[in-house]
Amino acid sequence: MSSLAPLSELFAQLPSGVVIDNPDRTVRYMSDWARDPSARPPLAVVRVESTEHVSTTLAWAHRHRVGVVPRGAGTGLSGGATADAGVVVVSLERMAAVDIDTQAHVAKAQAGALNIEVKRAAEEVGLWYPPDPSSYEICTIGGNVATNAGGLCCVKYGVTRDFVLGMQVVLSDGTAVDLGGTRLKDAAGYSLINLFVGSEGTLGIVTEVTLRLLPQPAPSSTLVASFPTTVAATQAVLDITGVCRPSVLELMDHTTIDAVESMTSMGLDRSAGALLLARSDGPDPASAAEIAAVEEICRRWGATEIYSTDDLEEGEAFTQVRRLALPAIERLGSILLEDVGVPVPALPDLVEGIEEIARANNVTIAVIAHAGDGNTHPVVVYDPQQPAQLAAAETAFAAVMDLALQLKGTITGEHGVGRLKRDWLPQQLGAAGLALQHTIKRAFDPHNLLNPGAVLLPENV
Amino acid sequence: MSSLAPLSELFAQLPSGVVIDNPDRTVRYMSDWARDPSARPPLAVVRVESTEHVSTTLAWAHRHRVGVVPRGAGTGLSGGATADAGVVVVSLERMAAVDIDTQAHVAKAQAGALNIEVKRAAEEVGLWYPPDPSSYEICTIGGNVATNAGGLCCVKYGVTRDFVLGMQVVLSDGTAVDLGGTRLKDAAGYSLINLFVGSEGTLGIVTEVTLRLLPQPAPSSTLVASFPTTVAATQAVLDITGVCRPSVLELMDHTTIDAVESMTSMGLDRSAGALLLARSDGPDPASAAEIAAVEEICRRWGATEIYSTDDLEEGEAFTQVRRLALPAIERLGSILLEDVGVPVPALPDLVEGIEEIARANNVTIAVIAHAGDGNTHPVVVYDPQQPAQLAAAETAFAAVMDLALQLKGTITGEHGVGRLKRDWLPQQLGAAGLALQHTIKRAFDPHNLLNPGAVLLPENV
Known part of the structure; x- marks a missing residue:
């Protein structure tokens, strides 16, 4: 990387307005939600409008050995879109077209399209794009592909990877390659699509994807159960996943319940140790049977209050409680957001260990989890005004990852490695x-x- | 590759009986079901008993630049396990252990375990391993992973790739690497597991895999519908996949129906142009509703006879008809088995085009298809005694691949590229x-x- 790179050459090769290098403007493209303190304003930002623009930029960068940081909406949580002095940021924000093929049941989406735009376009023709990261209203499909984003419904329907049938990707030397297509099965050659999904822009820049859509699921039944302890709730999760396939199986611990109730006054039980949210989709009698099975298991593990409903709006309201968890926790202080995953049977050990880590470091750790697939988001809360607290939070953050690895887990279930x-x-x-x-x-x-x-x-x- | 490679060194490094080089015995490891005429007896066969044996063999082969052909049960259909003079075949047949983790809901299977052995072990503890290639009773899990094998239930439950959570793989220099584990979600680094799945033993030798298991599905409802033409049946398939998710959606054309009826005398309608088999799993009312939706669509596309049943044995009998299709066709002559896939909307054009190719080359082509995911198995039938017929069959075989590619399809949906x-x-x-x-x-x-x-x-x- 060289700050002497001939940016003028890049300006000349792209239409007016595509490249910006005014530091007042490029600074907005410097970091993502991880707010990596090492972030620096880039040399320039290229707001590409086509795969050709990406090719031109990468060929130029390749010739002059300039680093390139791809960027969607900047909602990443691991610092995957962090600029440095001398790099150019390739922003996909202007490539946001979504086109539904109603015959093949696929969406062709440019990388800068928002997840919600794909969902909406699919819904308009009676189809469904399942992956639903919490940020689905503001994150891009390109970012989802880069991190192999998950969400609430992954426990039954899979993660972003499971829906990518094809892609256009630009390689480090500027070559554009088309991979896959609209066919559902393909065993011809190495699965490069699966290599690019989750590669966080380090192997190529994905500019367009072909996404598999499903028929819309039948309406969901919803169950909410309060448990005396987080451990008991995780034990119920393990049993549930052995006998049925809920479409959502989420956990919130006591700290999270308390934070959400403080923000919303919805009437959540502040005395509960943990709360499980389970949903089941399918024609009514089927989902009712599944919810009944879940209920029985929850009782067996000591759930005190259990409420279930077939009412869709009510079910959505409960799901909304889960979606509000992170904003609610953020009101408690500054946060370090974890994303560790473990095998489902290790969940009880993980949540117990996290409680110990919180005590040992004298910090608050709220736990939210996509419990059904063992992916948890422990959130370390600290007071940014107190340097000692930040240090303690960082120690706790690292300790949670160490614990997850001891339990044969992963440091990241769905946010990616990034720089963090x-x-x-x-x-x-x-x-x-x-x-x-x-x-x-x-x-x-x-x-x-x-x-x-x-x-x-x-x-x- | 050198026929002067010091095989004695390999003999010395492995226990007695592991390496065999008697041509009378090694010839049995020369080719798979594709019977590639270029196959030659290998220098030796190493019947490995552990990952260490594979490491030893590959390190030796690496030092002496000897080619290595990995082999499961030899049921591959694309010539992926074809030996040549001077190579060693690594046979995984002796590594066949299967171990179920009832807590984590996974199976740990050595590469040489049969698919059916994994299914059975899972079933014993109330769990389910879905992938079901037609050869599931005799093919190995290692071979399934090598080709990313599919089967009948993939249309709803996914292919082999979707169930591989972890693996042990030996690289070309003999290094053994553990990838993944029993966790369900993981976004840490490039997904190497997905690269090795489907790589047909050309990037490393997978010796053990950790497979995700699901709760057993609820009993299935089954529907069989006769259509006047294959094209009409494929049009019904397209509509069905837009509104529901059958767990099986298979097609047999007239030639196939005729061949199965000749072999089994089950009472199939020989006058039918094509037959669709659809199954729906889920609690009874749910699957009944799905089958009703399928039935309505079949009628709309001109299905003449439609029969549906909730009886499990009867449903299995119909599925058995589909599984007998290939053996039945094989009674008509020698065959070239295709595996082309196309986007589902291109199925009508594909089957029409195949009919034309059969006419133009004066050969019989029977069509069986995993229709729900656009993966078809046109089977070119020829008389091996007539050289002109073989040439015509080969021309037709190639023409079918060309046609699939014109329709934005793939040359292989689930069998792999192999050499063929x-x-x-x-x-x-x-x-x-x-x-x-x-x-x-x-x-x-x-x-x-x-x-x-x-x-x-x-x-x-």
Whole structure:
């Protein structure tokens, strides 16, 4: 990377207004929600309008060895869209077209389209795009693909990866490649699509994707159960996943319930140790049977209050409670948001361990979880005015990752490694696994130009 | 590859009986069901008993630049397990352990375990391993992973890829790597698991996998509908997939119906142009509603006879009819088995085009299809005694792949490229896509030792 890179050449190759280098404007593209303190204003921001623009930019960057940081809506939580001095940010915000193929039941979406726009376009023709990260109203499909984003319905319907049938991707030298298509099954050659999904812009820049759509699911039944402890709730989760397939299976701990109730005054039981939210979709009698099975298991694990409903609006209201959890916790102080996942049977040990970590470091950790697939979001809360608290929060944050790894889990279930979790990746993968990651990176990006510093620490290439 | 490779060194490094080099015995490991005429007896067969044995073999092969052909049960249909003079075959047949983790709801299976053994072990504890290639009673999990095998239930439950949570894989230099684990979600680093799934033993040898299990599905309702033409049946398929999610949606054309009836005398309607088999699982009222929706669509597309049943045994009998299709067709002559897939809306054009190809080349082509996901198995039937017929069959076989590619399909939906379809891969992927495949191959196997000649033509590395 060189700050002497001939930016004028790039200006000349792209239409007016596409490249901006005014620091007052580029500073807005400097970081994502992880607010990495190492972020610096980039050399320039390229607000691409087509795959060709991306190709032009990457070919230029390749010639001059300039780093490139791709960016969707900047809602990433791991610092995957963090700029540095001398790099150019490729912003996909202007590539936001969504086109539904009602015959093939797929959506073609440009990377900058919002998740909700794909959902809406599908819904208009009676179809459904399931992946629903909490930020679905404001995050882009490109970002979802980059991090292999999940959400509430993944426990039954899968993550972003499971819906990507095709993509257009621009490689580090500017070559554009089309992969896959609208066919549902394909065993021809290595699955490069699956390699690019979740690669956080470090192997290529995905500019357009073809997404599988499903028929809309039948209306859901919803159950909410209060448990005396978080551990008891996780034990119920384990039993539930052994016998049925709820479409949503979410957990909120006591701290989270308290925070949501303080914000909303919805009448949640502040005395509850934890709350489980389960939904079941399917024709009415089927989902009712499933909810009944869930209810029985919850009782067995000591649930005190259980409420279930077939009313859709009421069900949505409960789901909304879950979606409000993070904003509610954010009112308690500054936060460090975790994303660790463990095998479902390790959930009780994980939540117990997190309670100990909170005590030992004298910080608050609220736990929200996509419990059905073992993916948890422990949120470390601290007072930003007190430097000692920040240090304690960082210690706790690291301790939670260490704990998850001890329990054969992952440092990230759906947010990605970005820059925030990069230092823990070697511990999770082991030497041989990490070496393979570098093998891939070297093969696709030998000059380390694509999102340099994300996912992997640079090594000599 | 050198026939002068010091095999004695390998004999010395492995227990007695693991390596065999008697041509009378090694010849049995020479080819798979594709019976590639270029197959030659290998230098030796290593019947590995552990991942360590695989490591030892690959490290030896790496030192001496000997090609290695991995092999499961040899039921592959694309020539992916074809030996050549001078290579060693690594047979996984002795690594067949299956262990169910009833807490985490996963199966740990060694690569040589049969698919049916995983299914049975899961069933014993009330769980379910869905992928069900037609050969599930005799094919190995390792082979399923190598080809990303599909089957009848994939239309709703996904292919092998969707169930692989972890694996142990040995790289070309003999290094063993553990990837993934029993956690359900993981966004940490590039998804190498997804790269190895479907790589047909050309990037590494998978020795053990951790497979996700699901709760057993509720009993199925089953529907069988006769259509005047294959095209009409495919049009019904398109409409069905737009509104519901049958767990099986299979098609048999007239030739297939005729062949099955000749073999079984089950009372199938020989006058039917095509037959659709649909199943729906879920609690009774739910699946009944789904089957009713399917029935209505079938009527709309001119189905003459429609029969549906909630009786499980009867439903299984109908499914058995579908599973007997290939053996029945094989009684008509020698066959070339296709595996092309197209986007579901292109199915009518595909089946029409196949009829034309059959006429033009004066051969019989029977069509069986996993219609719900657009994956078809046109079977070209010819008389092996007549050289002209073989040539015509080969021409037709190629024409079907060309047609599928014209319709934006794939040359293989679930059998893999192997050696049989390798020459068509460049046409499907295009120059840039093919170059990326070679990038991957070079990065993982720079000396082209792993299953040389499968999937990709060797290039200068």
